[in-house]
Amino acid sequence: MRDKSERIAVLDGVRAYAILIVMGFHLWQQSWLQNLIPHDLLQPFGVRDFSLTWVPRTGYMFVDVLLLLSGFCLFLPYARQMADPLAREPDAPGLFFRKRAARILPSYYFCLLVSLLFLVRPAQYARFGDYLLDLFAHLTCTHTLWPQSYIGTKFPGVLWTLSVEVQFYLIFPLLARLFRRFPLQCWAVLSALAQLYIALFARTPGGGADPLHINQLPAMLGVYANGMLAAIVWCRLHSVRRRLPARTPLAATLLCAVSFAAIVCMLHDGLDRAAAIQRWQVDYRFLFSAFVSVFILSLGISFRAVQWLFANRAAGFIALISYNLYIWHTTILLQCKAWHLPPYPDAPADAYAWPQSAGGAPWHFAWQVQYTVLFWVASLVVAALATYLIEKPAAKWLLRRRRKREDAKAVRPA
Numbered sequence: 001m002r003d004k005s006e007r008i009a010v011l012d013g014v015r016a017y018a019i020l021i022v023m024g025f026h027l028w029q030q031s032w033l034q035n036l037i038p039h040d041l042l043q044p045f046g047v048r049d050f051s052l053t054w055v056p057r058t059g060y061m062f063v064d065v066l067l068l069l070s071g072f073c074l075f076l077p078y079a080r081q082m083a084d085p086l087a088r089e090p091d092a093p094g095l096f097f098r099k100r101a102a103r104i105l106p107s108y109y110f111c112l113l114v115s116l117l118f119l120v121r122p123a124q125y126a127r128f129g130d131y132l133l134d135l136f137a138h139l140t141c142t143h144t145l146w147p148q149s150y151i152g153t154k155f156p157g158v159l160w161t162l163s164v165e166v167q168f169y170l171i172f173p174l175l176a177r178l179f180r181r182f183p184l185q186c187w188a189v190l191s192a193l194a195q196l197y198i199a200l201f202a203r204t205p206g207g208g209a210d211p212l213h214i215n216q217l218p219a220m221l222g223v224y225a226n227g228m229l230a231a232i233v234w235c236r237l238h239s240v241r242r243r244l245p246a247r248t249p250l251a252a253t254l255l256c257a258v259s260f261a262a263i264v265c266m267l268h269d270g271l272d273r274a275a276a277i278q279r280w281q282v283d284y285r286f287l288f289s290a291f292v293s294v295f296i297l298s299l300g301i302s303f304r305a306v307q308w309l310f311a312n313r314a315a316g317f318i319a320l321i322s323y324n325l326y327i328w329h330t331t332i333l334l335q336c337k338a339w340h341l342p343p344y345p346d347a348p349a350d351a352y353a354w355p356q357s358a359g360g361a362p363w364h365f366a367w368q369v370q371y372t373v374l375f376w377v378a379s380l381v382v383a384a385l386a387t388y389l390i391e392k393p394a395a396k397w398l399l400r401r402r403r404k405r406e407d408a409k410a411v412r413p414a
Helices: 009-033 059-083 093-118 130-138 157-181 183-202 216-240 248-270 276-297 305-309 313-320 322-338 366-413
Strands: none
Touching: 009 059, 009 130, 009 276, 009 313, 009 322, 009 366, 059 157, 059 216, 059 276, 093 130, 093 157, 093 322, 093 366, 130 183, 157 322, 183 216, 183 276, 216 276, 248 276, 313 322, 322 366
């Protein structure tokens, strides 16, 4: 597990906000709850129609932020050694794979087990072979490779990111060695490969996007490359931080604000092109992750008050349970609705996306609010329980068991 002394607190906040926005996006898809803040709140300042609905409606982009953070954190030990040759050596490939497996697989397979026992049935598939393929693909983390296990899966749809992550883990040790020796060249090659893949496979001639290819690993290589390069810049900046000019925090805070404004403008631009939202996503994925990288780098040397917004106990707790928040939240969303929690009338024959589409019904707004509150409370409770009862104990047990076996081999007589 990562040494606490090496933890970067502001990244906890970035991760926490990203996961909450992704969850808000999926909640909005199921509730259609619009802005609860009065629309005329800022009229005295000349803002006629104030709304934050654009935040959850663009939340799909923040999955890329989570992958960017993954690339940053995975490469951070290498970046630290590049900035300081006396820094601790990065983990050998074998230990790296063991740590990654201990970190993600227990919660992931527990989620699959619960889905198999209670939610996923062969009868839900057109063919039994599709059920077997979906199951095999999820067990092997290859479910983004086939439409039956990505687009047509009956398991939680958000698990596709685990497929991308695991595939990236498999190539990371070799990639990290190359990136450490030739950082700019590797960054350029990975970014170019991502754009080439998007141009050849993710775009369709009519201005749309191929849903199978937009979220496969090759399309994400530019995002990971931005994260890895950001880790190098971060370590270089912090190695000379004491020698930076006194006005550096002010300049960094201004850059942080400018990059944040650029991110907001990009999200609004994507929302304006909602008819081709997936096409916009793949076309601007690299640029979006680049602006997020600038935001993170400037945040790290900005004023302490700004950093506190991201480096606080609440953000740390959300970051701690973020993995289980991510893999469980859509199951909670859909099952609450399937179980009529909170209660709502049965759908009429001509209903579409019931009950969120029942605007004007006397019970509708109350249901939306209750559904939203129930979702957030249940998600936090389930994620905390899964983190402290499954993820952390299983990871400690797996790593301790492996260490005991290695120690036994070391003391075994020849």
